[in-house]
Amino acid sequence: MLEELRAIQRALQVDKLKKFKRRVSFGDLMTDRWENARQYGFGEGSSCYDNVLILGDVTVGKHTWIGPNVILDGLGGLTIGDHCSISAGVHIYSHDTVRRSVTLGQEPIEYSSTAIGDGVYIGPNTVIKRGVRIGDRAVIGAMSYVASDIPAGVKAWGCPARVMGDVEL
Structure with a gap:
């Protein structure tokens, strides 16, 4: 066999x-990437590779591409808009165990909802911290660490990610 x-x-x-x-x-x-997305309840026309790790409450809009080896942590709530590209290896978090770890279990796990707007591009191997909001039509460069909110219509990259200018349409 x-x-x-x-x-x-x-x-x-x-x-x-x-x-x-x-x-x-x-x-x-x-498997079929579009069928995977449908089974998760993602929006019409969205696709999601089989090897994506999806935890908790994750909402994805229409026509969004979720690349391979992505982590979508919705344990604190995660929303991703329409027409987004979430590149290979991206990690998007809505919880962390930092305070629990450094206090030897005295503090609880922390949860904060995370939101990605419509038309957002997130470059490969980017990490997005819990509680971050990324505005519509923003571009996040590859290998960035997004630790704070990113406004709509800007491009940002780095570790930590910083706004570097406006997205040119």
Whole structure:
């Protein structure tokens, strides 16, 4: 049976390479990104790779792309708008255990809702801290750490992310 499964995987990989010039995990070969998003209750036309970790209450709008290896932590509530691109490896948090850890368990886990507006692009391997709000049509550069709110219509990047100018449409 294992050999049959491997043969199916090889055939699916060859097909994926021919059609899309990409190689994906076994889970993504066996599932449909748009069906994954529908099963999570995400908006019409949104897609979500099979290897995305989704925790808690996550709401995603229409036509939003969630890339591979993303973490969407909705334990404190997470909302992502319409027409967003959440690039590969992005982590978006709505809780942390910092105070609980450094107080040896005396303080509780902290939760704060996090919100991403409509038309937001978040570059690869970016981390967004709990409680952050990112305004509509903002662009966050790759490998940024977003520790505070980002207004609408700006581009920001860095560690910590800072506003670097306006998005040019």
